[in-house]
Amino acid sequence: MENTIVKISHLWHRYGDAWAIQDIDFEINSFGVLGLLGSNGAGKSTTMNIMCGVLNQLKGDVVIGGFDIRKNPIEAKKLIGFLPQNAPLYLDLTVSEYLTQCAHLRLIPKTDIKNAVDKAMAKCGVSHFRNRLISNLSGGYKQRVGIAQAIIHEPKLVVLDEPTNGLDPNQITEVRKLIKEIGEEKSVIFSSHILSEVQATCEQVKMIENGIMVFENSMDAFNNHIEPDSLLMTMANPPIPEVLKSVKGVSDVERLSHQQFRVRFADATDISERLIEASVQAGWRLKELTLEKSSLDQIFAQLSNKTPNKES
Structure with missing residues (x-):
């Protein structure tokens, strides 16, 4: 004390x-x-x-x-x-x-x-x-x-x-x-x-x-409270979103620009390695792969929703 x-x-x-x-x-x-x-x-x-x-x-x-x-x-x-x-x-x-x-x-x-x-x-x-x-x-x-x-x-x-x-x-x-x-x-x-x-x-x-x-x-x-669930991919020769979505573990793909995509995933295990491997094999010419952190607003919302009820 x-x-x-x-x-x-x-x-x-x-x-x-x-x-x-x-x-x-x-x-x-x-x-x-x-x-x-x-x-x-x-x-x-x-x-x-x-x-x-x-x-x-x-x-x-x-x-x-x-x-x-x-x-x-x-x-x-x-x-x-x-x-x-x-x-x-x-x-x-x-x-x-x-x-x-x-x-x-x-x-x-x-x-x-x-x-x-x-x-x-x-x-x-x-x-x-x-x-x-x-x-x-x-x-x-x-x-x-x-x-x-x-x-x-x-x-x-x-x-x-x-x-x-x-x-x-x-x-x-x-x-x-x-x-x-x-x-x-x-x-x-x-x-x-x-x-x-x-x-x-x-x-x-x-x-x-x-x-x-x-x-x-x-x-x-x-x-870092919430596990990230998305990656940003920038490619010089990108495929159509449907092809990216076919990579194992990918749950959704959002095109942000001609060369950049947001790739969402349900399971983070080896997701980066699989995307890199697919890029090499298909010639997408991957330039950047970045794991997105959850925004503070997302963390705030999740913690608020998890609040338990207490009684005296």
Whole structure:
């Protein structure tokens, strides 16, 4: 337990008669960026709100750095930085005024507040806007200020709920880079319903669907979760699709261009060797043969469809 940053044990919560999360159970033992993935309404925000002490769970335990968040809420919350979906910004304050107020709320000693504010602004790239009203900042810089308030007290755990929502592509790229930098020093939980965001930012991924944890592993394992079932073939002298379809193991053929085809198969065993052999024998002049990986959307759909039903 000494090295455990977060330990969540058998977490359950419901709104009315509907279960929001069911038996959520995981640990975080190291720095880095962990993606909490799931569709809208899957239970991500409920899990994060309970983890940060915003919401009381119906059943289960949350321990942050050895402190139970129900039994020792003040000590546990000292170790957490939280940016909810709607950043808690005071738009009529300047960046410096707002972060100074956040430092007071985080019980940072008065003699250390200026240094803490300066450090958080520098880390998040907003020092040059220190005297600007938050209402006059762009969406991307408002989000940076929101992240600054989450790290101003040097927490062990930083929880970011949909931090790139509503940003333009350039702003998303900048916020991604900032999150990765924070993950070099702290444990970051990054939630999103957008698969590409988690793929671009996270090393580990946990997926919640219908309130149930359906996947826990590395990002690479997530990307490779579904066995590929198609190849791309490029040939200088291609046959008609019917001839390709006659190769043993091929289930379907789709012509993508004059020279390129998508070849689907039901059994991956020796399929590449059979296609290469057929090409050599028939003179198709094979130029490229590439195994297609499943898209993240396919993986997401398959895992969602496999979600079991649980009852208390």
